[in-house]
Amino acid sequence: SKREIKMRKLDSTKVRPLKSEQLLRIEDHDFALRPGFGGSPIPVGIDVQVESIDSISEVDMDFTMTLYLRHYWKDERLSFHSNKNKSMTFDGRLIKKIWVPDVFFVHSKRSFIHDTTVENVMLRVYPDGNVLFSLRITVSAMCFMDFSRFPLDTQNCSLELESYAYNEDDLMLYWKHGNKSLSTDEHISLSQFFIEEFSASSGLAFYSSTGWYNRLFINFALRRHIFFFVLQSYFPAMLMVMLSWVSFWIDRRAVPARVSLGITTVLTMSTIMTGVSASMPQVSYIKAVDVYLWISFLFVFLSVIEYAAVNYLTTIEERKQLKKRGKASGMYSIDAVQAMAFDGCFHDTDVDMDLTAFSDRCEENETRARAASVSNVDTTRIKRKRSLKGNVGRIILQNNHVIDTYSRIIFPSVYIVFNFFYWGLYI
Amino acid sequence: SHIFKKNHDVTKTWKGKTEQLLRVDDHDFTMRPAFGGPAIPVGVDVQVESLDSISEVDMDFTMTLYLRHYWKDERLSFPSTTNKSMTFDGRLVKKIWVPDVFFVHSKRSFIHDTTTDNIMLRVFPDGHVLYSMRITVTAMCNMDFSRFPLDSQTCSLELESYAYTDEDLMLYWKNGNESLKTDEKISLSQFLIQKFHTTSRLAFYSSTGWYNRLYINFTLRRHIFFFLLQTYFPATLMVMLSWVSFWIDRRAVPARVSLGITTVLTMSTIITGVNASMPRVSYIKAVDIYLWVSFVFVFLSVLEYAAVNYLTTVQERKERKLRERFPCTCGIPHSKTMMLDGNYSESDANSLAGYTRNQMVPEEEKQEKMVVHLAMSNESNSSRKRGLKGHVGLRIIQNTHAIDKYSRLIFPGTYIFFNMIYWSVFS
Numbered sequence: 001s002k003r004e005i006k007m008r009k010l011d012s013t014k015v016r017p018l019k020s021e022q023l024l025r026i027e028d029h030d031f032a033l034r035p036g037f038g039g040s041p042i043p044v045g046i047d048v049q050v051e052s053i054d055s056i057s058e059v060d061m062d063f064t065m066t067l068y069l070r071h072y073w074k075d076e077r078l079s080f081h082s083n084k085n086k087s088m089t090f091d092g093r094l095i096k097k098i099w100v101p102d103v104f105f106v107h108s109k110r111s112f113i114h115d116t117t118v119e120n121v122m123l124r125v126y127p128d129g130n131v132l133f134s135l136r137i138t139v140s141a142m143c144f145m146d147f148s149r150f151p152l153d154t155q156n157c158s159l160e161l162e163s164y165a166y167n168e169d170d171l172m173l174y175w176k177h178g179n180k181s182l183s184t185d186e187h188i189s190l191s192q193f194f195i196e197e198f199s200a201s202s203g204l205a206f207y208s209s210t211g212w213y214n215r216l217f218i219n220f221a222l223r224r225h226i227f228f229f230v231l232q233s234y235f236p237a238m239l240m241v242m243l244s245w246v247s248f249w250i251d252r253r254a255v256p257a258r259v260s261l262g263i264t265t266v267l268t269m270s271t272i273m274t275g276v277s278a279s280m281p282q283v284s285y286i287k288a289v290d291v292y293l294w295i296s297f298l299f300v301f302l303s304v305i306e307y308a309a310v311n312y313l314t315t316i317e318e319r320k321q322l323k324k325r326g327k328a329s330g331m332y333s334i335d336a337v338q339a340m341a342f343d344g345c346f347h348d349t350d351v352d353m354d355l356t357a358f359s360d361r362c363e364e365n366e367t368r369a370r371a372a373s374v375s376n377v378d379t380t381r382i383k384r385k386r387s388l389k390g391n392v393g394r395i396i397l398q399n400n401h402v403i404d405t406y407s408r409i410i411f412p413s414v415y416i417v418f419n420f421f422y423w424g425l426y427i
Numbered sequence: 428s429h430i431f432k433k434n435h436d437v438t439k440t441w442k443g444k445t446e447q448l449l450r451v452d453d454h455d456f457t458m459r460p461a462f463g464g465p466a467i468p469v470g471v472d473v474q475v476e477s478l479d480s481i482s483e484v485d486m487d488f489t490m491t492l493y494l495r496h497y498w499k500d501e502r503l504s505f506p507s508t509t510n511k512s513m514t515f516d517g518r519l520v521k522k523i524w525v526p527d528v529f530f531v532h533s534k535r536s537f538i539h540d541t542t543t544d545n546i547m548l549r550v551f552p553d554g555h556v557l558y559s560m561r562i563t564v565t566a567m568c569n570m571d572f573s574r575f576p577l578d579s580q581t582c583s584l585e586l587e588s589y590a591y592t593d594e595d596l597m598l599y600w601k602n603g604n605e606s607l608k609t610d611e612k613i614s615l616s617q618f619l620i621q622k623f624h625t626t627s628r629l630a631f632y633s634s635t636g637w638y639n640r641l642y643i644n645f646t647l648r649r650h651i652f653f654f655l656l657q658t659y660f661p662a663t664l665m666v667m668l669s670w671v672s673f674w675i676d677r678r679a680v681p682a683r684v685s686l687g688i689t690t691v692l693t694m695s696t697i698i699t700g701v702n703a704s705m706p707r708v709s710y711i712k713a714v715d716i717y718l719w720v721s722f723v724f725v726f727l728s729v730l731e732y733a734a735v736n737y738l739t740t741v742q743e744r745k746e747r748k749l750r751e752r753f754p755c756t757c758g759i760p761h762s763k764t765m766m767l768d769g770n771y772s773e774s775d776a777n778s779l780a781g782y783t784r785n786q787m788v789p790e791e792e793k794q795e796k797m798v799v800h801l802a803m804s805n806e807s808n809s810s811r812k813r814g815l816k817g818h819v820g821l822r823i824i825q826n827t828h829a830i831d832k833y834s835r836l837i838f839p840g841t842y843i844f845f846n847m848i849y850w851s852v853f854s
Binding site for chain 1: 444445446472474476477479480491493495513514515516517518519539540541542543544545546547548549557559561563608612614616617619650651652653656657661664668671674675676679680681682683685686689690692693696697700
């Protein structure tokens with residue numbers, strides 16, 4: 001029985017028969033009038049805890065952030081009598097009946113107050129009339145990004161808070177704890193960026209029609225992780241360029257091989273370049289990754305042109321040799337490899353071929369060649385051992401062209417020098 | 428000191444509530460000021476915060492702006508010693524009359540509502556009202572792509588009162604042309620914003636009458652750099668790469684064919700890439716003209732090689748037939764019957780199926796071809812000058828085909844000419 005009485009005393013809903021309307025005198029409270037209406041401006045302190053940075057979008061040039069926004073101000077009309085100095089926490093729906101500051105995010109595109117399971121709003125009133133009003137908000141705001149050093153770039157973004165209706169004469173917005181008002185969750189991180197620093201600052205903004213407003217800034221700098229782009233763009237491009245150098249080491253008589261190597265590397269570079277542009281905004285200046293990819297494309301393109309030059313000069317040289325020798329029939333004794341290079345057909349023995357005659361059927365070439373070689377079989381071996389000069393009817397084409405020899409050294413070295421310049425400039 | 432503080436607390440000196448101050452209870456918000464009388468003039472002022480995006484596929488644009496209304500409502504006047512305006516909470520607009528401006532041809536729009544509705548209501552003692560809100564609106568813009576991507580688009584945002592005609596509500600720009608202001612850093616990545624200007628007109632609806640309509644017009648000029656880098660430049664490079672085929676020896680069949688067909692494939696990929704981000708219009712765009720003409724060039728280079736190959740085969744067949752008629756001509760040495768000059772009559776040119784070219788310089792060593800005659804009877808120098816007619820014999824096919832030689836000049840020349848015409852027409 002003694003216990004029962006004690007418990008009954010502790011049941012405070014029975015002790016305090018009041019409603020919040022009576023406690024805070026809501027009926028007399030006009031929410032349309034700010035505290036100190038007609039008098040000096042009311043100071044409203046702001047405190048922010050950033051929960052997460054959800055995404056950064058290059059194409060839209062914006063970022064999405066979720067944060068806890070807390071307001072602190074004093075409204076005498078809400079003071080109530082209390083023995084201890086403890087604050088009272090009320091349901092969020094009470095804010096519809098009292099005055100609250102109308103802070104908004106300048107340059108925001110979309111924003112909302114989370115409302116699961118109920119509106120994420122906290123209202124806490126102290127006996128002297130101090131109010132703490134907290135919200136959980138997700139906001140997407142504009143961030144002007146400069147991509148001239150993409151993907152080796154750093155972006156500076158900021159979220160701006162301002163009162164919509166009340167200018168400097170009515171409401172003074174300030175960071176409650178100065179620079180320490182901005183706190184972040186420990187494990188706030190983005191996959192593509194490294195968040196360098198969060199800082200808070202404040203300023204004044206002027207609107208010609210409505211006056212000066214206090215504006216608070218949440219600034220942060222983001223440095224992009226380059227690893228993804230190295231793996232996705234730089235490395236494949238580099239490999240394609242190196243692959244195009246392979247062409248200089250292949251025998252210049254292997255025409256289909258060298259041409260298809262060159263043209264396929266051009267096609268792959270073109271595909272890599274299209275892939276990078278797909279996820280980027282269409283800016284009007286050149287980006288760092290564009291510089292790298294286009295110069296690599298140029299190298300690959302030049303290797304194709306180089307082979308066209310080699311082939312053309314080889315043809316001219318061959319024609320000159322033909323004229324010098326003056327051989328009427330055009331039959332030359334050449335070894336199997338050279339014969340294969342010319343017509344793409346397989347020969348297993350040295351043959352005498354009509355290098356200028358042309359047939360698209362290998363068998364015909366083969367029989368013609370065999371027929372001719374029968375008649376010349378004695379002279380073949382002797383001819384081979386004689387020197388080229390003065391040897392009528394025999395052209396052994398050189399295996400190397402001087403352009404190829406130079407290219408093997410020039411192309412790689414120029415590309416390496418370019419790489420030194422590029423990485424030195426941008427990193 | 429306690430008393431002094433009390434005097435400064437205006438909420439205590441101001442016994443009234445908004446309702447009493449502005450006599451909101453007597454204010455019937457369904458009736459406009461001067462109901463039944465002359466039209467009420469409502470001034471409009473706009474500050475454009477940002478142009479969020481322009482979409483070609485949807486043919487619309489998204490803009491965020493501060494929209495301010497100015498009008499006079501005698502019912503809201505209140506006595507005041509100073510002439511200062513009073514700023515009220517945004518929720519008060521639900522209780523008074525406000526103009527019902529809407530955006531004609533808008534697709535989606537909303538008033539930002541974080542943390543509270545971004546609305547400002549400011550009342551002056553004489554009853555003048557300033558009503559401001561922050562809105563994001565997506566509106567239609569008819570775009571003409573016939574000069575894409577060297578185009579300029581003119582878009583406009585239109586404001587009009589929904590219910591009140593010219594006789595009830597006169598909408599006008601508050602400061603004439605100065606009514607439209609833009610933030611300094613308003614910029615788009617793909618466009619250059621040329622100018623913002625305001626106009627106003629009357630719009631007639633047959634069922635409801637004449638309405639005042641205000642226009643916010645702006646012109647956007649597209650930055651071409653991105654398309655140069657992404658579309659024009661790769662297309663030009665592909666056409667140049669297809670010209671490389673004319674310099675490669677025509678006996679290298681696989682090489683020339685794969686070069687030609689791979690450049691066709693890359694051109695096709697570029698064309699598909701451009702059309703992915705474009706609306707499906709029924710007319711041809713400037714970029715389409717360029718890409719399709721380049722595609723035709725590349726296509727013709729493949730056909731050119733097919734012609735060269737075919738004619739070479741025909742030639743080869745003719746030669747074989749001639750050789751069969753006169754056996755054992757192959758092994759016989761040669762010298763005195765070799766014709767080294769290129770003097771042939773018209774008939775010879777025809778009989779050679781167009782392979783030869785008239786050279787008017789017989790002494791020149793720079794031969795393009797050699798033809799060997801095997802004489803049936805006494806051969807003399809005079810016979811050389813005779814026409815080919817009546818001589819059957821062996822021919823060494825030229826290493827360079829006339830079609831190739833012409834193509835090396837015609838293709839680049841025509842392409843450069845096309846480029847000059849294209850850029851002068853469209854730039």
